[in-house]
Amino acid sequence: MKALIASSYGPVDQLTVTDVTKPVPAAGQVLIKVRAASLNALDIRLTTGAFREQMPVEHPFHLGLDAAGTVEVVGEGVSRFTAGDEVVAFTYPFFGTVAEYALAGEGPNLVHRPKSLSPEAAAALPQAAMTAAAAHDAAQLKSGQSALVIGASGGVGSFLVQLAHRSGAQVLATGKPEDEAYLRRLGAVETIDYTGKDVVEEARRLRPDGVDVVIDLINAGPGLAATAAAARNAGLLVSTLGGAPGFERGVTVAYVGVDQGVGQLEDLVRRAAEGQLDVQVETFPFSRAVEAAQRFAGSHSRGKLVITF
Ligand SMILES: NC(=O)c1ccc[n+]([C@@H]2O[C@H](COP(=O)([O-])OP(=O)(O)OC[C@H]3O[C@@H](n4cnc5c(N)ncnc54)[C@H](OP(=O)(O)O)[C@@H]3O)[C@@H](O)[C@H]2O)c1
Incomplete structure (x- = not known):
């Protein structure tokens, strides 16, 4: 073969x-x-x-x-x-x-x-949706809360935007200008062109007190300290990569991976089959x-x- x-x-x-x-x-x-x-x-x-x-x-x-x-x-x-x-x-x-x-x-x-x-x-x-489900579980989003998803247009991000939106969260999603309509169709209320704007500054302009949860699929290590600045005081950062154990202003962090999504594949497959997951x-x-x-x-x-x- x-x-x-x-x-x-x-x-x-x-x-x-x-x-x-x-x-x-x-x-x-x-x-x-x-x-x-x-x-x-x-x-x-x-x-x-x-x-x-x-x-x-x-x-x-x-x-x-x-x-x-x-x-x-x-x-x-x-x-x-x-x-x-x-x-x-x-x-x-x-x-x-x-x-x-x-x-x-x-x-x-x-x-x-x-x-x-x-x-x-x-x-x-499998890998992308299970990781998105793990990140979504870690985020514990409640209806009306805000979430910034960095890396929203890719595999994990495209599922995550949908899961967060279905929780009732207001999703701010990063993407290139050509992905704006796609991200809005998935449920984003705001899109941030990461190629033309500073993502944290733009998120702070849109949500001056900071978002409840930042879900960063792109940055790792020291780079996460910069994106943690988009979270509100005592907010949460969720990362699929890795970095410091905590950040300034009481921002806590959860590092997740596909392992935490084990057990969710059947449900994700069913949701996709029923048209609930694009x-x-x-x-x-x-x-x-x-x-x-x-x-x-x-x-x-x-x-x-x-x-x-
Ligand atoms: N720990 C685990 O078990 C686990 C499991 C799965 C994934 N991951 C990690 O999670 C991350 C995302 O995975 P994925 O499968 O979704 O990857 P992907 O399909 O390659 O998507 C990444 C997305 O990020 C966008 N992007 C690139 N640079 C960016 C930047 N500076 N700011 C904002 N967006 C940017 C890309 O969009 P454009 O280039 O089109 O703009 C692309 O849509 C990867 O780093 C992967 O290693 C970890």
């Missing part, structure tokens, strides 16, 4: 679509014939070696943790799935969904795909997987970038 792989750490240009051995499911695993897979920032950071200290990988490294497809083989002891089932999976710790076949373990990160949700939209959900995708055929990875790493796809098979 063919898979998108990196033979060593290096730029995304060195990725190749290569013949590899088709995996065999062990006990508790299923083999999925992949119909669609999505890329995430983690795939790129593991490809380039940006995360080689905290998360080294073995080479050849197989990209991808998100997939939608058809169960082809079930391993011993698998009870909830049979061959022919249409599924959606977050396959961690098994990388390699950008391939004709991928392994996934039975558990909360492997769920059935409703017919009303396309494989492309389903594959866009899923925006840009698709590339698998034959153009290297180009897709280059596009994802370089410029930006609104919502998620999905590779189809």
